[in-house]
Amino acid sequence: MTITQDSSAPLVVVVGVTGNQGGSVVKALSESDKSYRIRGLTRDTTKPTARALAAAGVQLVAVALTSENAAAAREAFKAADIVFVVTNYWEHLDVNREVAEGKMLIDAAKAVGIGLFIWSGLESIINVSHGKYPNVHHFNGKGEITEYGRQSGIPFVNVQSGWYAVNFWKLDGMKPTRVEDGTYVLALPVGPQTLLPVIDTPNDYGLFVREAIESPEFGPGSEVLTSGEDITIGDMISQLAEITGKKIVYARISDGDFMTATGLPHRIALEVLESLKYHEECGYYAGKTTADSRRHLARPTRTWSDFVRSTDWSSVLV
Structure with missing residues (x-):
């Protein structure tokens, strides 16, 4: 209507x-x-x-x-x-x-x-x-x-x-990056089992x-x-690779390396880092x-x- x-x-x-x-x-x-x-x-x-x-x-x-x-x-x-x-x-x-x-x-x-x-x-x-x-x-x-x-x-x-689906497409520091052998790597400071309510x-x-x-x-x-769907970061990367036909892998990196990789001012990089660590440890919706x-x-x-x-x-x- x-x-x-x-x-x-x-x-x-x-x-x-x-x-x-x-x-x-x-x-x-x-x-x-x-x-x-x-x-x-x-x-x-x-x-x-x-x-x-x-x-x-x-x-x-x-x-x-x-x-x-x-x-x-x-x-x-x-x-x-x-x-x-x-x-x-x-x-x-x-x-x-x-x-x-x-x-x-x-x-x-x-x-x-x-x-x-x-x-x-x-x-x-x-x-x-x-x-x-x-x-x-x-x-x-x-x-x-x-x-x-x-x-x-x-x-x-x-x-x-919920967690914006566009983040892995739009945000610097969260996009997959290409390495020398042509593989794309998405590197974050949390484990691939981290569950996100993606929307x-x-x-x-x-x-x-x-x-x-x-x-x-x-x-x-x-x-x-x-x-839209509750899904782990690891499954997100696997599906992205399968659908796009690209070789994409996930890597867990240190907190410091992640903050440097974002290219963001320190306080903003720290904010993004802590949000990801929280999502892994406590759950995006605090376990709800x-x-x-x-x-x-x-x-x-x-x-x-x-x-x-x-x-x-x-x-x-x-």
């Missing part, structure tokens, strides 16, 4: 509507047999992604949701039945800013009486690991916002984001948000753990299973092999 302008349909406000997660939420709701009005928030309504959403019936609002812009957030949330909120630590690498903005958005939703607040959270790694991994700010900040939302009294649902975010994340809205099993106070969160999805999710087959690897496996 197409997105509607009918005032009888629930109004869903989507923060970051032109991003991977926000765009996926719009995609999933537009596939529903239920009708939704959608108000999309973005800083730039003129970019091509925004114009395409507008053509599909999304009401676009240009707004910068910084912590000092609470009045604009309240205005953007006004009359909404449901709000989907995501913050982007990687945009500025400032965890204090992310936490302040997340809390401001929760306060804004509370002020206007939102019926359902859906938050894209992550585990607090510093808490789960009892302080062993304190530098994974993109998890820890979202974990702090999650706790604030749960204590706020608003109807709060935490739809956690093709643009295609599938929104399915879990739709589930949180439409399934009576979920609702205020619930938690949804997103995953994703099975219940997949029971009421509107359609099947893409597996890792599905993602590999739908992706052009020529820029990585040259």
Whole structure:
């Protein structure tokens, strides 16, 4: 069913509507047999992604949701039945800013009486690991916002984001690299048995948000753990090799070698390192299973092999 302008349909406000997660939420709701009005928030309504959403019936609002812009957030949330909120630590690498903005958005939703607040959270790694991994700010900040939302009294649902399937395709330090004999090596500081909840975010994340809205099993106070497929890194590499026809092997390297190989500033490399070590030791979702969160999805999710087959690897496996 197409997105509607009918005032009888629930109004869903989507923060970051032109991003991977926000765009996926719009995609999933537009596939529903239920009708939704959608108000999309973005800083730039003129970019091509925004114009395409507008053509599909999304009401676009240009707004910068910084912590000092609470009045604009309240205005953007006004009359909404449901709000989907995501913050982007990687945009500025400032965890204090992310936490302040997340809390401001929760306060804004509370002020206007939102019926359902859906938050894209992550585990607090510093808490789960009892302080062993304190530098994974993109998890820890979202974990702090999650706790604030749960204590706020608003109807709060935490739809956690899984491990992006694009990471082995997109991120320097995580791509396979070619060695002299033509073999490709993917080298990380964890064992190949490390299990990840891999998700093709643009295609599938929104399915879990739709589930949180439409399934009576979920609702205020619930938690949804997103995953297209739970798969080990070793199996991911084996499938990548089989599908692409390239010789690709996995190697476990030292923490120091990994940090050097990323080419990232020390504090960012340390953050990535600690996140991987945590995933191996504690589990991405701290040992919680994703099975219940997949029971009421509107359609099947893409597996890792599905993602590999739908992706052009020529820029990585040259």
